[in-house]
Amino acid sequence: MDRGEQNFIKLPVFGAKIYNKMMSIAPVQNQISQIAQDLLKVIKRGRLLDIGTGHGKLLKEIHKLNPQIELYGLDISKAMIELAKTNVAQIQVNLMQGNINSTIYEKDFFDLITCTGSFYLWNQPKESLNEIYRILKPNCKAVLFETYKNYDKEQFKKALKHNLKDETFLNKKLLPRFLKKQLRMTYSVEDVEEIIKLTDFTNSYEILKVIIATLPIWMRIELRKPNEILK
Ligand SMILES: C[S@@+](CC[C@H](N)C(=O)[O-])C[C@H]1O[C@@H](n2cnc3c(N)ncnc32)[C@H](O)[C@@H]1O
Numbered sequence: 542m543d544r545g546e547q548n549f550i551k552l553p554v555f556g557a558k559i560y561n562k563m564m565s566i567a568p569v570q571n572q573i574s575q576i577a578q579d580l581l582k583v584i585k586r587g588r589l590l591d592i593g594t595g596h597g598k599l600l601k602e603i604h605k606l607n608p609q610i611e612l613y614g615l616d617i618s619k620a621m622i623e624l625a626k627t628n629v630a631q632i633q634v635n636l637m638q639g640n641i642n643s644t645i646y647e648k649d650f651f652d653l654i655t656c657t658g659s660f661y662l663w664n665q666p667k668e669s670l671n672e673i674y675r676i677l678k679p680n681c682k683a684v685l686f687e688t689y690k691n692y693d694k695e696q697f698k699k700a701l702k703h704n705l706k707d708e709t710f711l712n713k714k715l716l717p718r719f720l721k722k723q724l725r726m727t728y729s730v731e732d733v734e735e736i737i738k739l740t741d742f743t744n745s746y747e748i749l750k751v752i753i754a755t756l757p758i759w760m761r762i763e764l765r766k767p768n769e770i771l772k
Contacts, residue, residue, distance in 0.1 A: 545662035557620035572754035587652030593659025597625030
């Protein structure tokens with residue numbers, strides 16, 4: 542069964558442009574900025590990969606806050622990679638089209654791997670987490686930001702209304718629909734834990750429920766690759 546990645550493979554250029562426009566609003570920029578600040582507490586230099594980078598704006602924000610980091614972006618969608626190329630045109634980023642279930646990156650290559658709202662779409666989450674383990678350096682982390690299913694609906698409704706109060710009529714209509722669709726497809730914290738337990742990260746993970754840009758729908762999934770000697 543396809544969890545959603547097939548739709549992104551087929552995404553037309555105009556679809557990526559609509560996504561870009563929808564994600565250009567202030568609350569999404571706040572979300573990107575909060576995630577970038579979190580990640581920059583984890584590393585100060587080295588190679589960072591953003592999986593399912595989409596519009597690539599997280600990479601742009603990380604570069605703005607710390608130009609020392611060597612940036613990589615992966616996405617299954619050609620249209621999204623083309624969009625990201627435009628959005629990060631002024632900076633050095635290694636963008637590649639591909640599926641995280643099997644990549645051509647070297648083993649032990651990245652100092653930090655991240656993704657925002659992409660994990661729930663992967664058709665092979667277990668194989669993909671094992672691939673993340675392979676390409677991550679020992680003693681380094683992957684920090685994934687994902688929405689979860691069993692969130693507080695009342696708190697979410699209030700926060701979303703507040704976030705969208707200055708938006709256009711169209712955004713007020715489209716964004717909640719888009720988010721609610723994502724939330725219907727997403728995992729629960731327990732589902733994610735079950736998947737991680739089947740992977741190489743089984744002994745070294747932590748899942749926290751977090752509020753990002755006022756929305757109480759996020760989990761921060763931290764996966765650590767232990768030092769080979771300590772394993
Ligand atoms: C909802 S978008 C999120 C984009 C961006 N990270 C953001 O925060 O707006 C999900 C992205 O994940 C990508 N994607 C889905 N499955 C993937 C896979 N198996 N490997 C790599 N990218 C994938 C999609 O093409 C899409 O760009």
